[in-house]
């Protein structure tokens with residue numbers, strides 16, 4: 001008996017397979033990350049009519065057989081596409097990063113509906129808002145928490161007190177920070193209190209509450225770099241999209 005999966009899915013990656021097929025990675029609401037072969041997708045684009053382009057929300061029909069290898073994409077009907085994303089390069093870069101992070105953080109068949117909803121929120125917000133870096137920052141902060149690596153933003157990991165002064169020292173290995181009383185030096189891992197509070201706020205609040213989140217450019221820059229460091233540290237890899245963003249001057253080296 002074949003196993004048939006039907007339901008909404010977001011295309012997060014794809015590559016050509018041989019002369020005519022395409023291997024597509026999707027994040028589904030029901031079953032998390034799945035991969036499937038779209039037979040003839042390269043030769044006849046008509047069959048899937050752009051449905052297998054990245055960042056597209058589709059109604060997917062995926063068929064797999066226990067004995068066979070990769071599953072087959074039988075149908076993919078577009079539910080929602082994000083046409084502005086490829087047009088605006090910075091926004092496109094942020095969407096690439098978001099999908100790449102979901103791909104790197106998740107395993108096939110490990111379902112997390114919240115990841116699906118977060119990615120969909122991110123793509124919709126990127127499409128609608130001018131603040132693509134802010135949207136991607138919220139996305140990265142929420143995704144890290146869903147991956148089980150939510151840092152402690154409010155209290156020092158040593159003395160357990162709330163931070164005072166202008167900065168703290170972040171310790172990715174320990175999932176938190178040392179306050180200036182416990183670590184007075186200001187080294188490379190120093191993080192301003194504004195950045196700390198902003199990331200704590202993002203982690204706690206719902207996506208709806210964060211829709212109007214405002215932050216100073218300096219705080220955004222600092223929070224962006226800290227989040228990149230944390231993701232790269234826990235993944236033990238750097239998403240290739242950061243190279244694209246750097247080329248667009250959206251991700252200056254720290």
Ligand SMILES: [Zn+2]
Nearest residue numbers: 156159179182
């Ligand atoms: Zn302390």
